[in-house]
Every structure is written in C-alpha cells, then in structure tokens.
Amino acid sequence: MNVAEVMTTRVVCVDMDDRLTIVKDILDKAPFRHLLVTEDKQLQGIISDRDLLRCLSPFIGTRC
Incomplete structure (x- = not known):
C-alpha cells in the first residue's frame, strides 16, 4: 500500500494571519x-485540533 491510497485529498488551508476562531470553526x-498553514501560497506548517486545544487550555496534556 502506498500513501496515495490512504491520504486525504480534500485540502483546507488557513493563512498565518487568520484568527484561531476561524480554525475552530473549520x-x-x-x-x-x-x-495546512500558508503564507504567500507557501506552506509554513500544520495546525491540529490538539494545537488549538492547547491554546484554549494550557493544562491539556499535563498533570495538574
């Protein structure tokens, strides 16, 4: 099996300057x-649902 057989083909990008509320809505x-996070049509990184949760609650993933 190769990557093409399991990858997601629907790609959604946000801009580096977009607000986190947009990311949450999507x-x-x-x-x-x-x-995918882009700037000037260049890939800069990836933001995940976990990244968003960490911004909302800095205690996620830690022992409180």
Whole structure:
C-alpha cells in the first residue's frame, strides 16, 4: 500500500494571519483534524485540533 491510497485529498488551508476562531470553526465542521498553514501560497506548517486545544487550555496534556 502506498500513501496515495490512504491520504486525504480534500485540502483546507488557513493563512498565518487568520484568527484561531476561524480554525475552530473549520475543524468543528470538517471530518479531519489538521489544517495546512500558508503564507504567500507557501506552506509554513500544520495546525491540529490538539494545537488549538492547547491554546484554549494550557493544562491539556499535563498533570495538574
């Protein structure tokens, strides 16, 4: 099996300057958990639903 057989072909990008509320809205409505982050049409990184949760609550993933 190769990557092409299992990858997601629907790609959604957000801009580096977009607000996190936009990311939350997209992830709430979409069946995937990662968004590509671009600037000037160049890939800069990936933001995940976990990244968003860490911004909302810095205690996620730690022992409180």
